[in-house]
């Protein structure tokens with residue numbers, strides 16, 4: 001097997017050199033390739049993980065122009081008790097990014113998950129408004145000079161909750177009604193006037209999944225309403241958690257949706273890209289081909305849309321991925337959702353990213 005996980009014959013056929021593994025210096029930087037097209041490339045990280053893994057830190061340094069706090073800026077990380085903020089992990093993330101010369105992407109000011117237990121009781125219609133605005137003022141304010149973009153609200157659409165407007169019946173919604181979304185953006189704007197502010201969601205990616213196609217419509221109406229109400233929103237963040245076991249059905253429907261979002265004057269960020277290979281059959285070489293195909297098919301469509309300005313993968317290497325805990329394989333083989341393998345060697349998925357950025361129009 002070569003560094004790319006191909007058999008020797010397949011590698012020869014594709015013209016790959018089989019001599020000594022190229023040094024990292026020979027590996028083209030995803031950050032640079034993306035930047036040449038006006039796209040900011042990055043990855044999500046956990047500060048304790050990068051601190052303990054210098055080789056991984058080097059890989060991030062080489063490839064990432066932006067780093068997202070995978071968990072460190074969520075409520076359950078920042079708010080151990082009702083009146084205490086713990087900024088240690090978030091500060092460490094920001095400090096690490098600064099040392100690396102990377103921007104920081106903030107995730108997420110409002111979400112119905114990763115809420116500390118005390119919030120269940122504390123969050124009432126009477127208290128919710130102040131809880132929300134105080135949190136955003138403290139957190140977005142603290143990082144106003146370092147976080148260049150925020151997921152202000154995450155996953156606010158859930159059609160199964162049965163509302164005509166498609167909004168999720170989250171604890172914030174139950175306490176405050178639909179106005180909590182605009183309120184969160186306005187608080188973020190006030191606390192961090194220069195940050196780009198995004199609304200983030202999943203389930204917008206596939207053309208052949210009915211609920212996702214419907215969700216695109218719901219999302220467009222929501223974005224239209226927010227814009228019409230003068231809410232300071234700059235971007236739609238599409239998470240991009242892809243499933244390698246599905247056909248990569250990214251085509252005319254996705255293109256149209258992205259164009260419609262762009263027509264509202266919004267930027268588009270891909271913020272949590274990875275390819276779940278939990279149910280992809282076959283050996284490592286085959287799985288890597290399938291995973292890379294999903295990256296390629298998705299990015300080829302997405303990067304054609306000039307409003308797409310950021311691409312972030314949810315981790316960078318299979319050595320550190322939340323997929324291994326959340327979606328382990330039945331055969332117990334390690335999951336391979338990211339561009340670099342557990343030995344930090346580039347996989348076909350890395351090559352798919354290289355090709356996608358190289359082939360993308362400049363913006």
Ligand code: 9MR
Pocket residue numbers: 070071074113114154239241272322
């Ligand atoms: O990868 C994250 C995992 O480590 C956390 O335990 C989990 C709950 O906070 O969140 C995961 O990240 C999620 C992200 O915050 C929002 N979109 C879905 C992600 C899971 O794939």
